[in-house]
Amino acid sequence: MERTGGRGVRRAFLALAVAVATLTAACSGEIEGELRSEGEIAGLPITHFESGLRTSAPKPRLNVENVSSEEDDRLAVAAIADVSAFWKEQFPRHFGEQFQPVSRLLSYDSTTDDINVCGATTADVAMNAFYCPPEDLVAWDRGTLLPLLRQRFGPMAVVTVLGHEFGHAVQYRLGAKAGISEQTSTIVKEQQADCFTGAYFRWIAEGHSQYFEVSTSEGLNQVMASLFFIRDSPGQSHAAAGAHGTAFDRTYAFQLGFETDAAKCAAIDQADVDSRITERPFDPDDAGMGDISVNDQTLGMLQQSLDESFAGAGVPGPKIVNQGASCPNGVSTPPASYCQDSNTVSIDMAALAELGQPIDREAELTGRESGGGLGDFAAFAEVVSRYVQGIQVGLNVPVDNANAGLRTACLVGAWTAAIDHDGALLRPSPGDLDEAIAELLLPRSLIAADVNGHPAVNGFARIEALRQGYLNGSGACSAEYP
Ligand SMILES: [Zn+2]
Known part of the structure; x- marks a missing residue:
């Protein structure tokens, strides 16, 4: 106040x-x-059960560089396979083209690895998950970030973060169809990615996922808590280079995707963001x-x-x-x-x-x-x-x-x-x-x-x-x- x-x-x-x-x-x-x-939650019944990987989940067939057999990588690879299946189905439906799979997937351990990627090293980017457009690569830190998210909030927090990074890959494929150009601000891209994550979670919540199940109560709470956790600090401007949004802004975008669909997410633009974003600097x-x-x-x-x-x-x-x-x-x-x-x-x-x-x-x-x-x-x-x-x-x-x-x-x-x-x-x-x-x-x-x-x-x-x-x-x- x-x-x-x-x-x-x-x-x-x-x-x-x-x-x-x-x-x-x-x-x-x-x-x-x-x-x-x-x-109900956005038209779905309120459900209570343990959210996460289904016991019946198939074994993903994906080529992931530097992958380990650790639990967090199992979860991450399943999330990538799952969100890929979602977009393979939804991308043609909403945007009239086939979805091209992401070219490179990389798992790294920020506590030990030092891999050159995307003009930096994994030691530099440290505890993170990211999408690198020039290499069309999604990468995640299985050493610190994923275990922290999973232990603190539950497995769906990991799915949230990877769904978000994958959302950036989707957005770069859409390009002009999502209004994305060299000039597009970070906050617009981030809001779209959070919204795409919401659309993906709707699909899981409706029972379409082979890999995951999420309850609309405790399961979605894991998502809300992780979006809160990765919010920007107060006082940042939404026009700042790295702005991802406040928790309020991020949950807005996620819920928009959950309640509508991917086409609405692609329509998020600067004018929309400017009209409602709450992230702003402190009053001098x-x-x-x-x-x-x-x-x-x-x-x-x-x-x-x-x-x-x-x-x-x-x-x-x-x-x-x-x-x-x-x-x-x-x-x-x-x-x-x-x-x-x-x-x-x-x-x-x-x-x-x-x-x-x-x-x-x-x-x-x-x-x-x-x-x-x-x-x-x-x-x-x-x-x-x-x-x-x-x-x-x-x-x-x-x-x-x-x-x-x-x-x-x-x-x-x-x-x-x-x-x-x-x-x-x-x-x-x-x-x-x-x-x-x-x-x-x-x-x-x-x-x-x-x-x-x-x-x-x-x-x-x-x-x-x-x-x-x-x-x-x-x-x-x-x-x-x-
Ligand atoms: Zn992002």
């Missing part, structure tokens, strides 16, 4: 309040049309580089910001009180609880302050235990998620039905966008949306939880709900999550 000290509330936020008010009508009336619900006046502490003073500012924002709802907003997150006559959902009796958000200030510590990127990369800080925005957004319970209760909107958790995440997203303007008392800073995503990936997420602290089960759906609200405003929250 960033404190600007400014005053004044942009009118757009009134739209949120008004749209929240219309929730009542939407919920009591008959609902028609296609609705998102807890019961932002002394805290996106971090403010969680304390009495900043929570007072949050209270004021929320009260002003929701004034249009015409119901009394809850008061934030430091009472240990307990509700004497209701359910406590620490570190912040909405207490209906008193119309308060009861918080545990110390716990929120700890949650609000910046993410320890070093610990995240090395897998070392850290204090568990997810950033100031994660802490503030948890409080906001409880505040919107009070507004909805005031408007007679059910805060414990099946969609309540996702609607909450959506409203938090809508609020985030609504305070992102000059003159706002508190304003989101680069990295904040990713801090919300980090929170949404916790099993106990409060941002995507109903009034009783029960979170929506699915990480994919939680992230999508946040984005719905952020991009489309609170009207989308009532429409999509009645």
Whole structure:
């Protein structure tokens, strides 16, 4: 977050309040049309099983240079064979040509190998996976990167990364058909590759893959967590040479591919990216580089910001009180609880302050235990998620039905966008949306939880709900999550 000290509330936020008010009508009336619900993920049933290589998977017949017999190479080679099969089928369907297999595949161990490749050595590129256009080569580090991804997130994280690199090979084959030229920015290419990965995962989730199976709950969570892990650091410009996007941007592209198809991915261009990308540098006046502490003073500012924002709802907003997150006559959902009796958000200030510590990127990369800080925005957004319970209760909107958790995440997203303007008392800073995503990936997420602290089960759906609200405003929250 960033404190600007400014005053004044942009009118757009009134739209949120008004749209929240219309929730009542939407919920009591008959609902028609296609609705998102807890019961499905982009039209597929929510499934729970162990995702990964099928026991019945065929033995891939591929020529891979320097390949080993290690588990990570088995997984990687199967992923390449699988994504090749996907494109062999889908490429002609969407683009009217046969798919040409990738010319070279290379496995290397960044801890021991030093192989000349693509104008560098594998020791230089180290822990990485990449596509090299001049050599039409996909390479991966089986020594550090793949085991780290697999051990930390699960096998589908490896499939995600290789699906992405393969996506670059697809994009170079498409060339002008995907708008790719020498001038195409990195971020456009990266967004396309993430989107192609999403289209490929849809195909796996629908059961077409001979090699892999992925559940739409824990399996897709592995994908979300790995996209979060490989996000750019906050404050980078999306115009930078190596920009890959924030976790918010990357999950957007993946979900677009998962929900549409490869043709939509190829249509991602600079204008599209410029219109929605969230990656941007820090404001030069932002002394805290996106971090403010969680304390009495900043929570007072949050209270004021929320009260002003929701004034249009015409119901009394809850008061934030430091009472240990307990509700004497209701359910406590620490570190912040909405207490209906008193119309308060009861918080545990110390716990929120700890949650609000910046993410320890070093610990995240090395897998070392850290204090568990997810950033100031994660802490503030948890409080906001409880505040919107009070507004909805005031408007007679059910805060414990099946969609309540996702609607909450959506409203938090809508609020985030609504305070992102000059003159706002508190304003989101680069990295904040990713801090919300980090929170949404916790099993106990409060941002995507109903009034009783029960979170929506699915990480994919939680992230999508946040984005719905952020991009489309609170009207989308009532429409999509009645
Ligand atoms: Zn890439």
